[in-house]
Amino acid sequence: MLAEIITIGDEILIGQIVDTNSAWMARELNKIGIRVKQISSVSDDKNHILKALAEAAGRAKIIFITGGLGPTKDDITKKTLAEYFGVELVENEEALENVTRIFAKYNRPLLEVNRQQAFVPANCVVVPNKNGTAPGMWFDHEDVIYVSMPGVPFEMMYMMEEEVIPKIVATLKLPSIVHKTLLTVGEGESFLAERIADIEDSLPPYIKLAYLPKLGQVRLRLSAFGNDVNSLQNEVDAFAARIIERIGRVFVVDQDIPLEKAIMDKMGDLGLTVSVAESCTGGYISHLFTQHAGASKVFLGGGIVYSYDLKEHILGVKHETLEQFGAVSEQTVKEMIEGALLNFKSDFAIAVTGIAGPDGGTADKPVGTVWIAAAGKGKLLIKKYTFGNKRQQNIERSAVMALSMLNTLLTDVAE
Amino acid sequence: MLAEIITIGDEILIGQIVDTNSAWMARELNKIGIRVKQISSVSDDKNHILKALAEAAGRAKIIFITGGLGPTKDDITKKTLAEYFGVELVENEEALENVTRIFAKYNRPLLEVNRQQAFVPANCVVVPNKNGTAPGMWFDHEDVIYVSMPGVPFEMMYMMEEEVIPKIVATLKLPSIVHKTLLTVGEGESFLAERIADIEDSLPPYIKLAYLPKLGQVRLRLSAFGNDVNSLQNEVDAFAARIIERIGRVFVVDQDIPLEKAIMDKMGDLGLTVSVAESCTGGYISHLFTQHAGASKVFLGGGIVYSYDLKEHILGVKHETLEQFGAVSEQTVKEMIEGALLNFKSDFAIAVTGIAGPDGGTADKPVGTVWIAAAGKGKLLIKKYTFGNKRQQNIERSAVMALSMLNTLLTDVAE
Numbered sequence: 001m002l003a004e005i006i007t008i009g010d011e012i013l014i015g016q017i018v019d020t021n022s023a024w025m026a027r028e029l030n031k032i033g034i035r036v037k038q039i040s041s042v043s044d045d046k047n048h049i050l051k052a053l054a055e056a057a058g059r060a061k062i063i064f065i066t067g068g069l070g071p072t073k074d075d076i077t078k079k080t081l082a083e084y085f086g087v088e089l090v091e092n093e094e095a096l097e098n099v100t101r102i103f104a105k106y107n108r109p110l111l112e113v114n115r116q117q118a119f120v121p122a123n124c125v126v127v128p129n130k131n132g133t134a135p136g137m138w139f140d141h142e143d144v145i146y147v148s149m150p151g152v153p154f155e156m157m158y159m160m161e162e163e164v165i166p167k168i169v170a171t172l173k174l175p176s177i178v179h180k181t182l183l184t185v186g187e188g189e190s191f192l193a194e195r196i197a198d199i200e201d202s203l204p205p206y207i208k209l210a211y212l213p214k215l216g217q218v219r220l221r222l223s224a225f226g227n228d229v230n231s232l233q234n235e236v237d238a239f240a241a242r243i244i245e246r247i248g249r250v251f252v253v254d255q256d257i258p259l260e261k262a263i264m265d266k267m268g269d270l271g272l273t274v275s276v277a278e279s280c281t282g283g284y285i286s287h288l289f290t291q292h293a294g295a296s297k298v299f300l301g302g303g304i305v306y307s308y309d310l311k312e313h314i315l316g317v318k319h320e321t322l323e324q325f326g327a328v329s330e331q332t333v334k335e336m337i338e339g340a341l342l343n344f345k346s347d348f349a350i351a352v353t354g355i356a357g358p359d360g361g362t363a364d365k366p367v368g369t370v371w372i373a374a375a376g377k378g379k380l381l382i383k384k385y386t387f388g389n390k391r392q393q394n395i396e397r398s399a400v401m402a403l404s405m406l407n408t409l410l411t412d413v414a415e
Numbered sequence: 416m417l418a419e420i421i422t423i424g425d426e427i428l429i430g431q432i433v434d435t436n437s438a439w440m441a442r443e444l445n446k447i448g449i450r451v452k453q454i455s456s457v458s459d460d461k462n463h464i465l466k467a468l469a470e471a472a473g474r475a476k477i478i479f480i481t482g483g484l485g486p487t488k489d490d491i492t493k494k495t496l497a498e499y500f501g502v503e504l505v506e507n508e509e510a511l512e513n514v515t516r517i518f519a520k521y522n523r524p525l526l527e528v529n530r531q532q533a534f535v536p537a538n539c540v541v542v543p544n545k546n547g548t549a550p551g552m553w554f555d556h557e558d559v560i561y562v563s564m565p566g567v568p569f570e571m572m573y574m575m576e577e578e579v580i581p582k583i584v585a586t587l588k589l590p591s592i593v594h595k596t597l598l599t600v601g602e603g604e605s606f607l608a609e610r611i612a613d614i615e616d617s618l619p620p621y622i623k624l625a626y627l628p629k630l631g632q633v634r635l636r637l638s639a640f641g642n643d644v645n646s647l648q649n650e651v652d653a654f655a656a657r658i659i660e661r662i663g664r665v666f667v668v669d670q671d672i673p674l675e676k677a678i679m680d681k682m683g684d685l686g687l688t689v690s691v692a693e694s695c696t697g698g699y700i701s702h703l704f705t706q707h708a709g710a711s712k713v714f715l716g717g718g719i720v721y722s723y724d725l726k727e728h729i730l731g732v733k734h735e736t737l738e739q740f741g742a743v744s745e746q747t748v749k750e751m752i753e754g755a756l757l758n759f760k761s762d763f764a765i766a767v768t769g770i771a772g773p774d775g776g777t778a779d780k781p782v783g784t785v786w787i788a789a790a791g792k793g794k795l796l797i798k799k800y801t802f803g804n805k806r807q808q809n810i811e812r813s814a815v816m817a818l819s820m821l822n823t824l825l826t827d828v829a830e
Contacts, residue, residue, distance in 0.1 A: 016671070024430060038458075041455075282714075283699070287702045289698075306711050
């Protein structure tokens with residue numbers, strides 16, 4: 001079963017917002033065996049939307065539309081859908097009750113623009129929106145299903161999870177897709193490809209292997225298409241096992257989860273804790289850990305030590321060390337990680353100090369110079385990296401390498 | 416001048432990665448007066464790519480293609496472009512030198528798959544890739560320009576900034592677009608719309624106003640289209656001034672920058688510093704600050720205090736306070752912020768403690784309960800929020816509200 005996603009709104013087309021909705025929807029749809037054929041972002045322009053709807057209907061059986069349902073004048077999705085289906089907009093009682101309920105809850109007067117949100121094309125079935133005033137809409141039209149939802153991510157997500165996905169599963173008979181992702185860190189795409197070329201060549205035509213590289217990590221994704229989900233799963237598992245055996249220590253986990261989540265899972269199973277001492281990563285590593293539910297089981301916290309003062313106060317780095325060797329030095333990162341282990345009483349710690357840029361570099365310590373330490377259970381790794389001159393990348397690469405070094409220490413503990 | 420963006424690769428369509436490239440490209444293109452008409456994400460499938468290219472060429476004069484240029488078998492962009500243009504793939508000397516140089520730099524053997532990366536369609540002009548092995552490609556074909564670039568964000572970005580944008584500017588005569596964005600925080604889209612309805616109604620047809628809501632913030636974006644950039648700018652500035660006067664204190668800054676950047680700019684101008692004490696936000700606020708160049712001028716650092724121990728050790732929160740009132744309480748957040756101001760010696764501080772969820776809630780403190788404090792220069796704001804049950808949203812909303820409270824204190828300082 002093929003689907004398409006159409007996002008409506010100039011926000012994406014002028015780059016004001018990144019389209020995170022579509023990736024999330026695609027992932028959820030894959031889980032139930034629906035493949036997304038195309039994602040199209042189009043402008044708040046009636047004719048453009050009409051054309052995109054017609055093109056998508058020529059390729060797919062389900063079309064998901066997000067955005068353009070707000071109360072303001074630039075939101076034209078409903079009017080355009082009514083024209084596309086050749087119907088009128090009518091007031092919907094259920095949608096009006098929802099709008100009224102939300103405004104009553106927040107003790108706010110119901111404005112005329114909000115009342116307009118209860119109007120929907122006459123041929124739609126309203127999809128309730130518990131988190132906002134714009135109703136979702138489900139249309140069956142000439143053998144194609146159209147689902148229109150708000151662009152606000154949490155409204156759309158709740159609607160998909162609670163209403164739309166269950167309705168799709170109940171309505172359609174779907175084929176199966178099985179994915180399996182192997183997370184690797186520390187080896188490039190080409191080298192991995194060369195090492196497993198013969199395994200890749202032996203894949204049957206209904207199993208695909210994709211390489212998904214991202215800052216020091218490569219995800220290997222096996223996808224199998226067919227009808228018998230158990231046999232697909234067995235075949236994919238067997239190929240995955242061959243690849244894991246071949247690639248050895250660069251393999252982290254056979255799940256499609258982020259590196260820091262894989263590490264926390266491993267540490268949680270072993271009853272271990274971690275803390276951080278972050279300078280140039282500035283809270284990014286902490287954020288990576290704490291975005292995941294249950295982080296508090298493993299992650300105790302740490303110090304974000306941008307200034308000399310905080311390096312001394314929070315971690316006990318010696319003032320003389322900072323004066324003599326500088327904040328970006330082997331000596332400082334060593335005292336940072338020792339301070340973290342001592343003061344935060346975690347089993348493991350990681351410490352990072354560097355020059356994220358774009359300013360602050362010198363001849364002997366250019367922008368992108370980063371010292372990283374990982375330690376715990378009597379072991380200590382310290383390494384100097386020289387990344388590039390892009391701040392965000394230096395922060396992300398530093399985090400990935402710090403996590404990779406922690407993962408190396410943990411592999412030794414587990415073995 | 417209209418452009419389209421086509422991203423190639425199953426990664427986006429199965430939701431493995433979020434398409435951040437297109438938003439970035441759209442933003443850069445807007446700056447030089449190029450409007451993106453449509454963004455399409457299509458699969459690693461020859462016929463689908465051919466169809467998408469033909470459709471885009473029917474709507475736009477420049478087509479940007481990213482992805483599918485890696486060394487592995489699922490990367491079919493080059494072969495498909497060669498077929499689309501009806502030409503052969505030929506080895507390009509410049510591209511081969513680049514691949515060879517990169518492999519020599521890292522002391523790695525040049526594999527046959529990498530050598531293949533130097534093959535390009537015969538009708539292209541190679542766009543150098545200083546950060547990777549896949550060359551960019553520029554095609555002029557039947558009055559439409561096609562630019563194919565790698566999907567790896569930093570390779571694409573560098574190529575756009577250093578090569579493609581300068582070449583476009585040098586080649587084409589472009590009309591003007593003027594954008595102005597007003598950042599507001601703390602008032603909903605509908606209420607803002609109602610308050611400025613008459614100003615919106617008085618806009619000429621070549622100036623559009625868009626509302627871009629995001630977690631407690633609304634951006635108001637004025638966009639003017641035409642030829643005389645100075646007169647467009649004057650008109651947009653005049654409308655912006657009317658809106659700013661009307662909306663009053665919910666206005667933060669008349670630039671399209673993030674809330675935390677606006678706050679840091681304001682604090683930098685006033686010579687003020689800030690530190691943080693983060694529990695449930697877990698480093699996210701620190702990361703927001705430190706992702707921006709020059710953050711160290713204003714942001715000193717802080718404590719990520721997930722555990723009781725770290726709240727006590729780093730911030731000096733009293734053990735009895737935690738035992739008696741719990742970590743998520745007015746008393747604890749007050750001691751956290753007092754500890755931050757005292758220990759980190761910043762002019763201002765923000766402190767956040769709450770239950771991000773999805774677990775950890777109780778009857779009287781459900782998931783989404785968050786205490787936030789902002790303080791400095793003798794003033795202290797403490798507020799309890801009750802958000803929802805989605806972890807990531809609770810983290811983001813807490814951060815926005817903490818920044819909003821800090822902004823309120825700063826507005827008083829500045830006046």
